[in-house]
């Protein structure tokens with residue numbers, strides 16, 4: 423039995439893409455956890471740039487994972503996904519066969535200067551007007567995302583059902599939280615028409631257990647391609663997403 427005090431703690435907000443990747447894996451594997459709200463970039467009490475949080479994760483970003491029973495703390499979404507899979511023996515999503523595992527790692531490394539730019543250059547400029555992200559940065563990010571999707575479409579996803587082969591792996595969770603958010607059913611910030619293999623994979627990923635639970639926040643924000651959402655809408659979307667997550671976690675508890 424998973425006593426509440428032994429549950430892992432995940433720090434972050436559901437709107438954060440790397441946080442969603444970890445939430446999704448935990449829900450998919452039905453491992454109960456506690457979520458502690460940490461606002462990205464804020465220096466306030468519950469902010470990722472507050473000294474209390476920086477003591478856990480000096481990089482000041484979400485997500486961070488903490489194991490209350492061992493005191494172990496870990497940052498970086500991909501490191502967290504790999505650690506959880508190693509610890510719990512989730513070999514289906516993180517295969518132990520060296521070459522299969524290396525293909526998952528290949529995507530996880532590739533992700534950072536490629537599909538991750540979707541958030542930095544396409545989504546963030548609409549959500550965080552205060553950051554004043556220059557047009558040139560946004561254009562460069564769109565070009566990077568387009569090239570990366572081309573590589574996925576003509577490479578990885580042309581050869582196999584999922585990114586690293588025939589099975590769903592950590593690579594798919596990590597990639598979908600960036601790519602999936604851009605679809606017309608969510609933010610509507612990218613046209614996937616030229617990428618048939620990516621579209622096929624997006625459809626598959628939407629059928630994976632936990633998808634709908636972790637995308638409540640985006641469903642509530644809706645199409646942001648024309649008008650950016652106001653702070654109240656973002657706050658309420660995160661709030662409802664946490665409520666749904668709480669309910670889902672209660673269902674998982676023995």
Ligand SMILES: N[C@@H](CCC(=O)N[C@@H](CS)C(=O)NCC(=O)O)C(=O)O
Nearest residue numbers: 438439440462463483484485498499
């Ligand atoms: N490479 C990191 C990226 C994490 C990241 O950039 N998180 C954003 C939210 S989506 C954040 O915490 N930003 C706040 C800040 O940089 O101050 C990971 O995958 O965990």
